[in-house]
Amino acid sequence: MILLDGAKVANERNLRLKEQIEKDIITYKRAPCLAIILVGENPASMSYVKGKGKACKLVGITHELYRLDESISEEELSTLIIRLNQEDHVDGILLQLPIPKHLNETMLIDLISKDKDADGFHVINQGYLYQKKPTVYPATPKGIMTLLKAYDINISGMDAVIIGRSNIVGFPIARLLMDAGATITVCHRQTKDLAAHTKRADLIIASAGRAELVTKDMVKSGAVVVDVGVNRVDGKLVGDVHFEGVRQVAAYLSPVPRGVGPMTINGLLENTYELYLKHVK
Ligand code: GUN
Secondary structure: OEEOOHHHHHHHHHHHHHHHHHHHHHHHOOOOEEEEEEEOOOHHHHHHHHHHHHHHHHHOOEEEEEEEOOOOOHHHHHHHHHHHHHOOOOOEEEEOOOOOOOOOHHHHHHHOOHHHEOOOOOHHHHHHHHOOOOOOOOHHHHHHHHHHHHOOOOOOOOEEEEEOOOOOOHHHHHHHHHHOOOEEEEEOOOOOOHHHHHOOOOEEEEOOOOOOOEOHHHOOOOOEEEEOOOEEEOOEEEOOEOHHHHOOOOOEEOOOOOOHHHHHHHHHHHHHHHHHHHHHO
16 A cells, blocks of 8 residues: 655645745745634634644745634624735635634635635635636645645546535535546435445545544455545544555555645645735736
């Protein structure tokens, strides 16, 4: 089994990005800037946001963190987003999800300028993605595609099974894999027989958010398995794939941690950088 070492690939790409940003700061007289909005105190979100801020620092992207109270009104949050849209030094805006239920998530995401949409979640950017036009891609699907490419995995003609249909991972990765020539099956909670699908898959993207859902008996020998899961079980981080079992049958497998996580952060940094270039040029 070959380990899909996301930490290694992401580190290499981040280093290259850092060097590029150092040059661009001289040319354009300022660093890229990402505004990160965190509402409430969800521990997982706090940890993700901390990681994103640290990664920005590492490559020379300035970041501004807006920590807002759980009880913030939709109007107040809208006012902040509108102000950040207008701020000339801000290149990217990220609203960390999930947000409290009293806030209209779709409306607020679409309020972010499509030209500052670091996550690629804006309805127009999603539309571009589904029309196969160049745009900002959501960071996790972008990171997965980059990881597969880094290991020269030829997706064309593969039977790909995606577990999970979220707007953040499952749905956009289905589109990107289809564009790369794979035949796609998207499984979800209502899927009758998950194992019947995964057993014949050349490529499995496990993004259901259920600890160790994918076991050895569900994976074909020689398959490529990408684990997007981040589940905390007894204080330990585990993926959606039972690593020790699946490693015995898969040809390629991404670990948790140090797999898709660092690639997602790299995707976000590269998105912010691309938005910056469009902004300053
Ligand atoms: N919550 C879980 N994943 C993500 C992500 O990629 N972006 C944002 N903004 N929130 C998330």
